[in-house]
Amino acid sequence: MQYEAVIGLEVHAQLLTGSKLFCACSTRFGAEPNTQVCPVCLGMPGTLPVLNAKAVDYAIMTALAVDCVVNPISVFARKNYFYPDLPKGYQISQYNEPLSSRGRLDITTESGQKTIGITRIHMEEDAGKLIHGEGADENYSFVDLNRAGVPLIEIVSEPDMRVADEAVAYLKALRDILVYLGVCDGNMEEGSFRCDANVSIRPIGQAALGTKAELKNINSFKFVKDAITYEIQRQIDVVEEGGKVIQETRLFDSTRGVTVSMRSKEEAHDYRYFPEPDLAPLVVNEADVERLRENLPELPEAKRSRFGDAYGIPAYDAGVLTSTRALADYYEELVRLTDEPKLSSNWIMGEVLRLLNGNGLTITGSPVKPSAIAELLAMIKDGRLSNNMAKEVFEEMFKTGKTAEDVVKSKGVAQISDEGAITGIIEAVIKANPENLERYRGGKDKLFGFFVGEVMKAAKGQANPATVNKLLKEKLNG
Amino acid sequence: MDLTSLTVHELSGLLQKREVSSVEAAQAYLNRIASLNARLGAYITVTADEAIEAAKEADKRLLSGASSPLTGVPVSVKDIFCTAGVKTTCASKILERFIPVYDAAVVARLKDAGAVILGKNNMDEFAMGSSTENSAFFPARNPWDLQRVPGGSSGGSASAVAADLSAASVGTDTGGSIRQPASCCGVVGLKPTYGRVSRYGMIAFASSLDQAGPITKDVTDAAIMLKAIAGFDPLDSTSVDLSVPDFPCLLSGGVKGLRLGIPKEYFIEGMDSQVSASVNDALDCLKKEGALIVPITLPHTEYAVSVYYLLATAEASSNLARFDGVKYGLRVGAANLIDMYKKSRAAGFGAEVKRRIMLGTYALSAGYYDAYYKKASEVRALIKRDFDEAFKVCDVIATPTCPTPAFKLGEKTQDPLTMYLSDIFTISCNLAGIPGISMPCGFTKGKLPIGLQLLGRPFDEATILRAAYTFERTAGIGKEKPAL
Structure with a gap:
C-alpha cells in the first residue's frame, strides 16, 4: 500500500511590541525572573486587561501579508485550564471569531511551486515559564511570569502539505514574511517563532483524512523536518502492522529523533472557551486596514522578482540579497550609489557576506556601510586599485572601520597607472x-x-x- | 449633636463651614463602630489609624478650600474592593490574608475626593448570596431586627449605613447585591449602568454583570457618591467614555409628565401583601406628583433567574480560577501540584462558592455549552430587548425591590433555590445592563423596611435619581432610624 501524509501547521509568533498584550509591562527577553510584571499580568484579583493597539496592528499586517480576510469584528475568548504558569487560570485568546481568516501562502520546494491555505490568524497572550529546581531546590518548581501576557499570533494552516520539505518551506516563507514585516524576530531557539504540526496519513487516492497526531516541541527547522519525517513513518508502520493511529499529542525528542506520546484524546483538556467579558469585541474598521495595507513593506517574494527585473541580476543573487530586509536595503543603497547592480551583487555576496559570516555578524552589524564600499568600487573603476588590491583594502576597512581612502594612504597601496x-x-x-x-x-x-x-x-x-x-x-x- | 446620624450632604455642610472637623466625625464613627460592630457584623476590617490620618489630611484640604462634597466624610467600602496596604478578603478564607498593592478605581476616586475610609464591609463570600450569611467569617445583621439578615451580598454595607456605622458605603451589584440589601435595611442603593463605574480593582464575580454603586442614607447622597465614583477609566475596557452628569444638581424638577412603567410580571401571586401595598402607595404618591402610570410588559422576565444563574456562574467559574494557591492567598501543602490545587480550593472556598463554580463549569463544558451558556446568552439578549421596547413607552420602570422583607438568619440557608428567588426582581436589570435604584417606601407592621425599585434607560441615572428624590421629599420617607 502507498500512503501519503497530510500535514497542517500551527505557528505561534511572538509580536515585537515593546509592551505586553494587556498591560504596559516590557516584553524584553532575558530579564531577571519576575521583574517585568504588574498586577494585571500577575493575575491579581480585580485587575483587568486593556488591549495593546500596536499588537492589533501587527496582527492585521500579518493577515494582510498572507492574503487573509481581516474580520471587522472579532471576539476574545477565555481558554480555561489550571497551570502554575497561567496566573489567571485562563488564557485570553480568540476562538470561534478570530481576527482574520482564509489566507494563502505560496511556497517553493524542489518539486515546484505550491499554495498553502491559511485557515486563520488570531491573537492571544503567552503564558509564563516554569523552572524546575536543581540540587538543593530539586523538590521545587519556580514560576517566572516575565513572559506572561506577551502578545502572540497563532497562524493556523490548512492541512495542505504532503511532505516534510513542504512544511519546512512553508515555515521558512512564513518566518521571512514576519521578519520582513518587522512584527516578529523569528527566533526559533528563544521561542519567539514556535510550531506545532498536525500529521496524519492515508492511502494514496483516499479523500477522507486519517487520524492525526499533534507534534509539539519542534523548535528548529531541522527538528520540524526530522519530527514530521519520523512521525509519518511511525504511523505507516502502525497501520502496516495492523494497528490504528490514535488521536494524541506527541512530543518530539530531539536527542533520540523520535516522537513520544504525551496525552491521548481522552486526557485532552476541556478548555471551556467562552467570550472574554472583560474585553469588548474587537472592531477593526476598514480605514485602519487600508492604512496598514498601504504601509505594508514590500514582501520577500515581490522583492525577489523585482530585483531580478530591475537590476538584471540572476535569480540566485536575488534570492540571497532578499533573504533579509536589511540586506536587501544594503544592496539597493549600494546600487543607488554605484549604478553597478552586478558588481554590487558580487561584492556583497562575496566579500561582505564572507567577512560578516566569518565574524558572526549580520548585515545590520556590518562595520562597512554601503557608502564606503561605493567609494572603494569607484577606485577600481578609475583604475586606482585593481580588483585584488580592492579586496585587501576591503578587509582592512572591515577590520578597522577606516575609509578606503585612509587605508590606501596608510598602507601605501595605490595602483600605478601613470x-x-x-x-x-x-x-x-x-x-x-x-x-x-x-x-x-x-x-x-x-x-x-x-x-x-x-x-x-x-x-x-x-x-x-x-x-x-x-x-x-x-x-x-x- | 450625633454626627453619625447625619447624611453625607448634611455632614459635608458642617465640614465646609468648619463647624466640625473631619477628625471629630471620623472619631465619632469609629466609636460607634467599636460599640456596635460586634452585634452587627457590618465590618470585616476597620482601619481606624488610616482613617484618622486621612481625616487630618481632609481637614487641611477643607482649610485650604480645595475640597469636594466628600472631603472629610467618613465612608466605607465593601471588602470586594482592593485597598493598597489593607487586607482585602472578599469575605473568603482563600483571601483571608491577602493585602493588595493597589487601590481599586472606586477606592482611588473616593480618596481623591477626600473621603475618609473607615474600613471594609462584610459581604457574602465573593458576592455570592442574598443574606451575607455566606461570609466566611461571620454574618452581618439587620439593624432593624438583629435576628434577620441585612440582605446581600453587600449586606455589611447596607447594615453599616442603616446603623450609622458609616455615612455612606460603596457596594457591588451583580444580580441585586446593592438594591436588595438596601431594601432590607431601609437605605438607598443605586446600581449604575454597566460601564458607568470602573471595575478595576473590584474582585470579579461575574464580569459582564458586576457594577459598583453607592449605598446611602438618602437619595441626595446617592447622587453625590455616584458622581464621585463614576466615569471612564482607561484601565477598564468595559467602562464607557461618557461625561458624568452633575447628578446632585439634577435631582429637583419633579416628575410631572414622567411616564412610570409598571410591568405586570413584577406584581405576582405570592408576593408579600404588605410589600405590594407599600409599593402601590408609593406609585400613588408619584402619580399625585404628576407622573403618568403606564402598564408595560417584560415578557421574558420568567427566564431571568435561570439565565442569570447560568451566565453568572459560568463567568465566576473562570474568574475564580486564579485563586489556586500558587501566587497569593491560601495554599494548603500537598505532595503534588494537583493535590495542592484541590486542597487549597477545598479549604479556601465556602459551600455556596463551590456550588456556583461547579454549576458554571458544567454550563461551559464541551457538549453543554450550546444548551446552557449559549442559550442563556441568547435569552439575555431577549430580556434586554424587552427593556428597550418598554422604554419606548415609559421613562422609568417601577417595581418592588424584593418580594418579601428581610428574612431570618438561617431561614433559607438550607434551600439555595429559595434564596436565589429573593433576587427575582433585581436580576433582569443586571442582565440588561441598565441602572436601578432601591429606596425605602415604607415598613411592614413588624417594622421591617420595604423597598421601591426604579429602573432607567442606560446611562440615565439622572432620571431615576430625580424620581426617587421627588418621592423621598413628598412622602417624607427615610428619616426613621433603627433602635439599637
Whole structure:
C-alpha cells in the first residue's frame, strides 16, 4: 500500500511590541525572573486587561501579508485550564471569531511551486515559564511570569502539505514574511517563532483524512523536518502492522529523533472557551486596514522578482540579497550609489557576506556601510586599485572601520597607472633581461608572461595590469 | 449633636463651614463602630489609624478650600474592593490574608475626593448570596431586627449605613447585591449602568454583570457618591467614555409628565401583601406628583433567574480560577501540584462558592455549552430587548425591590433555590445592563423596611435619581432610624 501524509501547521509568533498584550509591562527577553510584571499580568484579583493597539496592528499586517480576510469584528475568548504558569487560570485568546481568516501562502520546494491555505490568524497572550529546581531546590518548581501576557499570533494552516520539505518551506516563507514585516524576530531557539504540526496519513487516492497526531516541541527547522519525517513513518508502520493511529499529542525528542506520546484524546483538556467579558469585541474598521495595507513593506517574494527585473541580476543573487530586509536595503543603497547592480551583487555576496559570516555578524552589524564600499568600487573603476588590491583594502576597512581612502594612504597601496612611471619600470626590466628579450623576439611568445611578472614584481604589484600589458607589448615588439 | 446620624450632604455642610472637623466625625464613627460592630457584623476590617490620618489630611484640604462634597466624610467600602496596604478578603478564607498593592478605581476616586475610609464591609463570600450569611467569617445583621439578615451580598454595607456605622458605603451589584440589601435595611442603593463605574480593582464575580454603586442614607447622597465614583477609566475596557452628569444638581424638577412603567410580571401571586401595598402607595404618591402610570410588559422576565444563574456562574467559574494557591492567598501543602490545587480550593472556598463554580463549569463544558451558556446568552439578549421596547413607552420602570422583607438568619440557608428567588426582581436589570435604584417606601407592621425599585434607560441615572428624590421629599420617607 502507498500512503501519503497530510500535514497542517500551527505557528505561534511572538509580536515585537515593546509592551505586553494587556498591560504596559516590557516584553524584553532575558530579564531577571519576575521583574517585568504588574498586577494585571500577575493575575491579581480585580485587575483587568486593556488591549495593546500596536499588537492589533501587527496582527492585521500579518493577515494582510498572507492574503487573509481581516474580520471587522472579532471576539476574545477565555481558554480555561489550571497551570502554575497561567496566573489567571485562563488564557485570553480568540476562538470561534478570530481576527482574520482564509489566507494563502505560496511556497517553493524542489518539486515546484505550491499554495498553502491559511485557515486563520488570531491573537492571544503567552503564558509564563516554569523552572524546575536543581540540587538543593530539586523538590521545587519556580514560576517566572516575565513572559506572561506577551502578545502572540497563532497562524493556523490548512492541512495542505504532503511532505516534510513542504512544511519546512512553508515555515521558512512564513518566518521571512514576519521578519520582513518587522512584527516578529523569528527566533526559533528563544521561542519567539514556535510550531506545532498536525500529521496524519492515508492511502494514496483516499479523500477522507486519517487520524492525526499533534507534534509539539519542534523548535528548529531541522527538528520540524526530522519530527514530521519520523512521525509519518511511525504511523505507516502502525497501520502496516495492523494497528490504528490514535488521536494524541506527541512530543518530539530531539536527542533520540523520535516522537513520544504525551496525552491521548481522552486526557485532552476541556478548555471551556467562552467570550472574554472583560474585553469588548474587537472592531477593526476598514480605514485602519487600508492604512496598514498601504504601509505594508514590500514582501520577500515581490522583492525577489523585482530585483531580478530591475537590476538584471540572476535569480540566485536575488534570492540571497532578499533573504533579509536589511540586506536587501544594503544592496539597493549600494546600487543607488554605484549604478553597478552586478558588481554590487558580487561584492556583497562575496566579500561582505564572507567577512560578516566569518565574524558572526549580520548585515545590520556590518562595520562597512554601503557608502564606503561605493567609494572603494569607484577606485577600481578609475583604475586606482585593481580588483585584488580592492579586496585587501576591503578587509582592512572591515577590520578597522577606516575609509578606503585612509587605508590606501596608510598602507601605501595605490595602483600605478601613470604611463611614464610604468614605462620606466618596463625599460629597466627589459634592460636587465637581454637574453629573454632576444628569445621573445625570436618567437618565444610565452615569455610575455615572464616580463609581466617581472614588471609587476618591480612595481610591488601596484601597476595597473591593463597599462602594463599595453606598454610592455609596445616595448618588447620594439 | 450625633454626627453619625447625619447624611453625607448634611455632614459635608458642617465640614465646609468648619463647624466640625473631619477628625471629630471620623472619631465619632469609629466609636460607634467599636460599640456596635460586634452585634452587627457590618465590618470585616476597620482601619481606624488610616482613617484618622486621612481625616487630618481632609481637614487641611477643607482649610485650604480645595475640597469636594466628600472631603472629610467618613465612608466605607465593601471588602470586594482592593485597598493598597489593607487586607482585602472578599469575605473568603482563600483571601483571608491577602493585602493588595493597589487601590481599586472606586477606592482611588473616593480618596481623591477626600473621603475618609473607615474600613471594609462584610459581604457574602465573593458576592455570592442574598443574606451575607455566606461570609466566611461571620454574618452581618439587620439593624432593624438583629435576628434577620441585612440582605446581600453587600449586606455589611447596607447594615453599616442603616446603623450609622458609616455615612455612606460603596457596594457591588451583580444580580441585586446593592438594591436588595438596601431594601432590607431601609437605605438607598443605586446600581449604575454597566460601564458607568470602573471595575478595576473590584474582585470579579461575574464580569459582564458586576457594577459598583453607592449605598446611602438618602437619595441626595446617592447622587453625590455616584458622581464621585463614576466615569471612564482607561484601565477598564468595559467602562464607557461618557461625561458624568452633575447628578446632585439634577435631582429637583419633579416628575410631572414622567411616564412610570409598571410591568405586570413584577406584581405576582405570592408576593408579600404588605410589600405590594407599600409599593402601590408609593406609585400613588408619584402619580399625585404628576407622573403618568403606564402598564408595560417584560415578557421574558420568567427566564431571568435561570439565565442569570447560568451566565453568572459560568463567568465566576473562570474568574475564580486564579485563586489556586500558587501566587497569593491560601495554599494548603500537598505532595503534588494537583493535590495542592484541590486542597487549597477545598479549604479556601465556602459551600455556596463551590456550588456556583461547579454549576458554571458544567454550563461551559464541551457538549453543554450550546444548551446552557449559549442559550442563556441568547435569552439575555431577549430580556434586554424587552427593556428597550418598554422604554419606548415609559421613562422609568417601577417595581418592588424584593418580594418579601428581610428574612431570618438561617431561614433559607438550607434551600439555595429559595434564596436565589429573593433576587427575582433585581436580576433582569443586571442582565440588561441598565441602572436601578432601591429606596425605602415604607415598613411592614413588624417594622421591617420595604423597598421601591426604579429602573432607567442606560446611562440615565439622572432620571431615576430625580424620581426617587421627588418621592423621598413628598412622602417624607427615610428619616426613621433603627433602635439599637
